[in-house]
Amino acid sequence: MKSLDYVVFLIYFITVASYGIYIYRKKREGEVSSKDYFLAEGSLTWWAIGASLIASNISAEQFIGMSGSGFAMGLAISSYEWMAAVTLVIVAVFFIPIYLKNNIYTMPQFLSQRYNATVSTIMAVFWLLVYVLVNLTSILYLGALAIETISGISFTYCLYGLAIFSIVIALGGMKVIGYTDVFQVLVLTCGGLVTTYLAVELVAKQFGGEGIFYGISMLQQKAMTHFHMILDEGQLMMPDGMGGKRDAYMDLPSISVLIGGMWIVNLNYWGCNQYITQRALGADLKTARSGILFAAFLKLLMPIIVVLPGIAAYVLFKEGLFQQEMVNQAGHIKPDHAYPVLLNLLPNGLKGLAFAALTAAIVASLAGKANSISTIFTLDIYKKFFNPNATEKNLVSVGKITVVAASLIAIVVAPSLRSLDQGFQYIQEYTGFISPGVFAIFLLGFFWKRTTSLAAMVAAVLTIPLSTFLKFQFAEIPFLNRMGIVFLVLVALMIILSLLDPKSKFNHKGLAIDAAMFRPTMSFVLGTIAICGIVSALYISFW
Numbered sequence: 001m002k003s004l005d006y007v008v009f010l011i012y013f014i015t016v017a018s019y020g021i022y023i024y025r026k027k028r029e030g031e032v033s034s035k036d037y038f039l040a041e042g043s044l045t046w047w048a049i050g051a052s053l054i055a056s057n058i059s060a061e062q063f064i065g066m067s068g069s070g071f072a073m074g075l076a077i078s079s080y081e082w083m084a085a086v087t088l089v090i091v092a093v094f095f096i097p098i099y100l101k102n103n104i105y106t107m108p109q110f111l112s113q114r115y116n117a118t119v120s121t122i123m124a125v126f127w128l129l130v131y132v133l134v135n136l137t138s139i140l141y142l143g144a145l146a147i148e149t150i151s152g153i154s155f156t157y158c159l160y161g162l163a164i165f166s167i168v169i170a171l172g173g174m175k176v177i178g179y180t181d182v183f184q185v186l187v188l189t190c191g192g193l194v195t196t197y198l199a200v201e202l203v204a205k206q207f208g209g210e211g212i213f214y215g216i217s218m219l220q221q222k223a224m225t226h227f228h229m230i231l232d233e234g235q236l237m238m239p240d241g242m243g244g245k246r247d248a249y250m251d252l253p254s255i256s257v258l259i260g261g262m263w264i265v266n267l268n269y270w271g272c273n274q275y276i277t278q279r280a281l282g283a284d285l286k287t288a289r290s291g292i293l294f295a296a297f298l299k300l301l302m303p304i305i306v307v308l309p310g311i312a313a314y315v316l317f318k319e320g321l322f323q324q325e326m327v328n329q330a331g332h333i334k335p336d337h338a339y340p341v342l343l344n345l346l347p348n349g350l351k352g353l354a355f356a357a358l359t360a361a362i363v364a365s366l367a368g369k370a371n372s373i374s375t376i377f378t379l380d381i382y383k384k385f386f387n388p389n390a391t392e393k394n395l396v397s398v399g400k401i402t403v404v405a406a407s408l409i410a411i412v413v414a415p416s417l418r419s420l421d422q423g424f425q426y427i428q429e430y431t432g433f434i435s436p437g438v439f440a441i442f443l444l445g446f447f448w449k450r451t452t453s454l455a456a457m458v459a460a461v462l463t464i465p466l467s468t469f470l471k472f473q474f475a476e477i478p479f480l481n482r483m484g485i486v487f488l489v490l491v492a493l494m495i496i497l498s499l500l501d502p503k504s505k506f507n508h509k510g511l512a513i514d515a516a517m518f519r520p521t522m523s524f525v526l527g528t529i530a531i532c533g534i535v536s537a538l539y540i541s542f543w
Contacts, residue, residue, distance in 0.1 A: 001151055001351055008352030012187060016180055023179045024172045037173040037396045038375040044178045044283055049291025052279045054298045055181035058188060059365030062306045063358050064142045068336035070310025073236055073248040074226025075542055078303035079257040082535050087266035088296040089528045092289045095271040097517040098446055100285050107274045108380035114445045114511060115453040122460045124380045126434055128373060132406050133413060134431055136369045141414040143362035149340030150355055159414060163407045166366030170403045177367050184360040191357020192305030194350055199312040199342050206319055222315045229542045230254055253478035261480030264487050268439040275372040289520065293527045300534055313338035374402040432479055436487035437463025444494055452501050455494035463490060
């Protein structure tokens, strides 16, 4: 990067830091309560909730990992984004009302209230392990890798810099995270769209034309295999990162993205995930729903920002560009290099903006993830088992210490991920070991009062062993299908165990539910129709 790029990035850094300090000082009145610190109770507007959902979700795993998957398999990877838009609507209508009606603040609290403390504790430990060792670590690794590639700064310094920046924001609590995320989303959207535009423009020039429409037509013409949303077995072979090729079907198995395991991934992530739902749990129902609907519309835009650049890099690589940059020292094609390589082509000033956009996405996700780790540990582990009589001030202090501790663990573990091929797929597969069990527990807990605590505990304990068994004994099964199989097996077990328990028919652990709370406003219904219509049109166009 040149001097102008650093000036642009410095402006971004100063603006975010200053705005965060302003929000922190403005909102702080007397002693900060734990609910205020962890949830920003009653403080976030609908647009802050929606922006925070996207800022927390979109990170290096999308910019780097999903662009890498765009390079390797094309537009099909967009299913994670476009199906998520529909999923958000379902969560807003059915999940969020139940949480708010029952005053749920953390996911383990839901499990404790609906089942018992044992189920709650088991899942709290699972979540902490996955959040720290998979999510937080991979976001930090991919972010540091990208910034190293763009700026030339050593990977270690990038690792430390991102961690420190995110810790500073996370220590301010959910209010600071939520409102700075609004600015982060603006930066990452603008910077991401600029990168996409210039990448597609470069494709147009490579083939003797100009303009974004000509560039897109060339992408579709030169990479026809990369513009299918539904992949059949053997349809597309892609680099495996080790010099060979593997079937893209193993990552996105045909119709399963519409009627199979993809729903488990999305409903678990957007509806049963502390990291995500936390943004809406401090608001009233109307505000929460409006914010989630806003996030759903933003989701429709994301593949343009994070997938199209990867496809553009693939076409340019086929034309002889980036031969050194896209290949590692062993001579193997590395799809995750696609986005950083494109950023290095940007002109002065715009490279700084794109750099800021990427940093914004990484830092927002790191801060949000650290806050969720802190929330679960403080409220569901520390307060329950170590200090039941902890004061509000003590809980906030422990929360801040947890933020720092989780970030330090991520710094230590992150370098071990250098062998990854496609970071996005790594995250999806290994969080998928726990997703089927979590979603089964929540789904039956929501809507079937007879579900017993024993059934939930069995599902919690078996989800990882079952997923591991299928992965290593039946390696030919795509991981989305594997998640579907594990989910169905666990649901069946839970139903059988609950029915075999004679006391289950008298179970009083059901949640408070009022049919009226599931009725959305007319404006929400119209927004839902628009989202479903757009998603349907996209799948029909690129089937």
